[in-house]
Amino acid sequence: MIHNFNAGPSILPREVFEEASRAILNFNDTGLSILEIGHRTPVFEGVMSESISLVKELMQLDADKEVMFLHGGASTQFFQVPMNLLDEQGIAAYLDCGIWGTKAIKEAKHFGQVQVVASSRDKNYSYIPKGYQIPEKAAYFHYTTNNTVEGTQMHAIPETSVPLVADMSSDILSRTMDFNRFSLIYAGAQKNIGAAGVNLVIVDKNILGKTSRKLPSMMDYRQHIDNASMLNTPPVFAVYVCLLTLRWLKKIGGVAAIEKFNNEKSALLYNTLDTLPIFKPTVAKEDRSQMNVVFVMDDPEREKEFLQLCKQEGMIGVKGHRSVGGFRVSLYNAMPLSSVQELTKLMSAFAQKY
Amino acid sequence: MIHNFNAGPSILPREVFEEASRAILNFNDTGLSILEIGHRTPVFEGVMSESISLVKELMQLDADKEVMFLHGGASTQFFQVPMNLLDEQGIAAYLDCGIWGTKAIKEAKHFGQVQVVASSRDKNYSYIPKGYQIPEKAAYFHYTTNNTVEGTQMHAIPETSVPLVADMSSDILSRTMDFNRFSLIYAGAQKNIGAAGVNLVIVDKNILGKTSRKLPSMMDYRQHIDNASMLNTPPVFAVYVCLLTLRWLKKIGGVAAIEKFNNEKSALLYNTLDTLPIFKPTVAKEDRSQMNVVFVMDDPEREKEFLQLCKQEGMIGVKGHRSVGGFRVSLYNAMPLSSVQELTKLMSAFAQKY
Numbered sequence: 091m092i093h094n095f096n097a098g099p100s101i102l103p104r105e106v107f108e109e110a111s112r113a114i115l116n117f118n119d120t121g122l123s124i125l126e127i128g129h130r131t132p133v134f135e136g137v138m139s140e141s142i143s144l145v146k147e148l149m150q151l152d153a154d155k156e157v158m159f160l161h162g163g164a165s166t167q168f169f170q171v172p173m174n175l176l177d178e179q180g181i182a183a184y185l186d187c188g189i190w191g192t193k194a195i196k197e198a199k200h201f202g203q204v205q206v207v208a209s210s211r212d213k214n215y216s217y218i219p220k221g222y223q224i225p226e227k228a229a230y231f232h233y234t235t236n237n238t239v240e241g242t243q244m245h246a247i248p249e250t251s252v253p254l255v256a257d258m259s260s261d262i263l264s265r266t267m268d269f270n271r272f273s274l275i276y277a278g279a280q281k282n283i284g285a286a287g288v289n290l291v292i293v294d295k296n297i298l299g300k301t302s303r304k305l306p307s308m309m310d311y312r313q314h315i316d317n318a319s320m321l322n323t324p325p326v327f328a329v330y331v332c333l334l335t336l337r338w339l340k341k342i343g344g345v346a347a348i349e350k351f352n353n354e355k356s357a358l359l360y361n362t363l364d365t366l367p368i369f370k371p372t373v374a375k376e377d378r379s380q381m382n383v384v385f386v387m388d389d390p391e392r393e394k395e396f397l398q399l400c401k402q403e404g405m406i407g408v409k410g411h412r413s414v415g416g417f418r419v420s421l422y423n424a425m426p427l428s429s430v431q432e433l434t435k436l437m438s439a440f441a442q443k444y
Numbered sequence: 445m446i447h448n449f450n451a452g453p454s455i456l457p458r459e460v461f462e463e464a465s466r467a468i469l470n471f472n473d474t475g476l477s478i479l480e481i482g483h484r485t486p487v488f489e490g491v492m493s494e495s496i497s498l499v500k501e502l503m504q505l506d507a508d509k510e511v512m513f514l515h516g517g518a519s520t521q522f523f524q525v526p527m528n529l530l531d532e533q534g535i536a537a538y539l540d541c542g543i544w545g546t547k548a549i550k551e552a553k554h555f556g557q558v559q560v561v562a563s564s565r566d567k568n569y570s571y572i573p574k575g576y577q578i579p580e581k582a583a584y585f586h587y588t589t590n591n592t593v594e595g596t597q598m599h600a601i602p603e604t605s606v607p608l609v610a611d612m613s614s615d616i617l618s619r620t621m622d623f624n625r626f627s628l629i630y631a632g633a634q635k636n637i638g639a640a641g642v643n644l645v646i647v648d649k650n651i652l653g654k655t656s657r658k659l660p661s662m663m664d665y666r667q668h669i670d671n672a673s674m675l676n677t678p679p680v681f682a683v684y685v686c687l688l689t690l691r692w693l694k695k696i697g698g699v700a701a702i703e704k705f706n707n708e709k710s711a712l713l714y715n716t717l718d719t720l721p722i723f724k725p726t727v728a729k730e731d732r733s734q735m736n737v738v739f740v741m742d743d744p745e746r747e748k749e750f751l752q753l754c755k756q757e758g759m760i761g762v763k764g765h766r767s768v769g770g771f772r773v774s775l776y777n778a779m780p781l782s783s784v785q786e787l788t789k790l791m792s793a794f795a796q797k798y
Contacts, residue, residue, distance in 0.1 A: 092476060094476060094480055096480065097482070098482075099479065099481060099482060099483060099677065101480050102477070107479065107480075110479070111465045111466070112465070114461055114468065115462070115465050121446045123456070123461045125453065125456055125461065125640075126448055126454055127450070127453060128450050128452075129453060129640065161515050161517065161520060162662065162676075163515065163676045164676075165661070165675070165676035168662070169660035169661075169662060173660075196661070197660050200659075200660055285680065285681055286479075286677045286678065286680045286681070287642070287679025287681065287682050288641070306522070306523035306527075306551050306554050307522075307551060308522070308523060321519070322517045322519035323519075323632060324640065325641025325679060325682065326634075326640045327639055327681060328641050328679065328681070328682070407482060
């Protein structure tokens with residue numbers, strides 16, 4: 091038995107794997123592989139339109155929101171967002187609360203001025219900054235809702251009149267939120283939505299077309315919207331895996347149901363961490379992530395020992411990112427509670443030894 | 445029995461589908477799906493490095509050539525190429541010989557001056573222009589080696605001192621060529637290389653870094669080279685399908701062997717077309733494509749009838765592009781000779797009826 095705690099690409103529901111595997115041999119009883127069907131066929135147009143509809147339904151998006159499935163990952167959006175929304179003379183406000191936000195800031199600087207409103211770099215991004223001001227004149231305010239590497243998560247949506255832009259790569263569709271408060275949301279698919287190689291982008295169409303920059307067609311959100319994410323050949327299979335995952339999420343009760351389930355998993359793990367002094371969570375308690383649980387031990391030798399033990403027990407992907415060290419356990423939507431139970435049992439047994 | 449003559453996404457070898465289907469349930473006996481493995485694991489790094497090595501080997505590339513697997517399709521390269529190679533004041537020379545070349549020209553204009561050295565638009569792109577001059581001062585000369593929509597193919601590499609850039613999306617790895625004569629080659633994977641959602645880009649590293657433009661990281665070929673196509677999470681599964689297809693190509697004898705096989709298929713179809721006066725190839729004889737065979741009939745009603753007949757016989761993807769009409773039959777590497785034989789039999793029987 092393998093327990094896959096990978097940070098991404100990461101675990102997906104077993105039934106998604108099974109259905110995807112079948113579709114590679116015979117998609118929808120067409121006698122064709124999903125890999126060889128034309129994207130401009132009714133059968134694939136159905137995949138794309140159902141995927142878009144399911145995102146709208148699951149996130150309860152209002153009519154102004156457009157949903158796109160685009161090539162690339164969140165790193166592509168790091169520059170595509172400012173390319174579309176920021177004029178050379180304009181200002182974009184960014185919150186610097188982790189490695190990924192820092193990368194987004196770096197790319198935005200190619201397209202206009204960037205004002206970093208707050209940063210938690212001083213404590214290795216182990217908390218979410220609070221009490222900052224977002225300049226009213228900013229074209230948008232960008233933040234990362236969940237910091238995959240550092241294990242922090244923003245639990246409230248900032249109050250501001252400035253258009254909100256969020257990188258939700260590692261917690262989209264994991265918890266209820268008023269998604270309509272965002273002008274733009276993007277997420278690489280390879281955590282809660284599907285497989286690597288596609289981006290989900292949700293945009294309020296009213297914020298588009300306001301810069302003077304001329305955009306290459308493939309970078310222009312409006313062209314993708316007008317072409318229903320089929321401006322060019324889309325990443326067909328990656329979109330299909332999204333569809334299967336979205337269907338699964340709807341079937342088990344949608345975002346509210348998965349939130350409850352995710353709460354249960356993360357509560358179990360954090361409670362275990364808080365009761366076993368050998369393990370030290372690295373993150374401010376109020377900013378803990380439900381998706382990525384980060385902790386260390388005092389003794390590096392003991393860390394090695396526990397890592398080895400996890401490996402023996404088939405628990406993979408638990409090694410922390412090199413910037414933090416220790417451990418990172420990712421608890422995405424598809425992670426079963428039983429895997430978290432196995433891990434916490436192992437932690438308790440290990441702690442008792444010392 | 446289905447005969448898949450799709451123009452792309454298109455047929456791939458059956459064993460590629462079978463292996464890919466298995467890998468979604470259990471990749472390389474890891475007990476994990478290829479969709480849930482981390483991309484920074486030795487097992488996936490092996491997939492990427494073997495894919496890159498196989499491209500170098502199959503195309504016999506010299507040491508200056510770098511191979512990348514990037515997000516997106518050829519449409520992404522339409523702007524990424526000039527973004528990397530063309531200064532605002534520079535000139536890029538383009539050959540306008542089909543719908544895709546026209547799109548590439550449109551995107552290049554965002555980044556500098558474009559000089560169209562010749563065009564076959566006057567005859568609906570039914571031939572390849574000849575006898576044109578490529579300006580010596582051009583940063584590069586861009587052309588499409590095979591025109592998927594119109595069914596033309598350039599059979600010789602232009603003689604010029606200007607760096608050659610080629611969109612080989614629809615004929616890469618289908619015929620022997622001195623690939624080292626190109627400074628940059630790109631190809632969307634979804635014809636001869638693999639599944640949709642990844643681009644193969646081959647570049648002579650000596651032509652990079654010569655413009656003053658600051659590039660977003662994800663657009664900068666040098667960064668992708670430095671990171672061995674892992675600057676961000678790559679489209680893991682799409683790269684894996686490329687690997688399986690490249691292994692298959694090597695196993696059956698490489699590019700020289702597939703060229704012989706492709707010659708056989710296209711000769712059979714063109715010979716049939718030339719002997720049955722009811723069918724009219726639309727393309728100048730010397731510029732005929734071995735990958736996409738385009739033809740019409742005099743009578744639109746008869747076209748409908750033949751299309752219906754193809755459908756009955758399980759021959760799909762034969763309808764011509766709306767800009768040309770009639771029929772387009774794609775004969776990519778994985779297309780079996782038997783499918784072409786079935787089609788030509790059907791054509792002969794249909795012709796005899798009239």
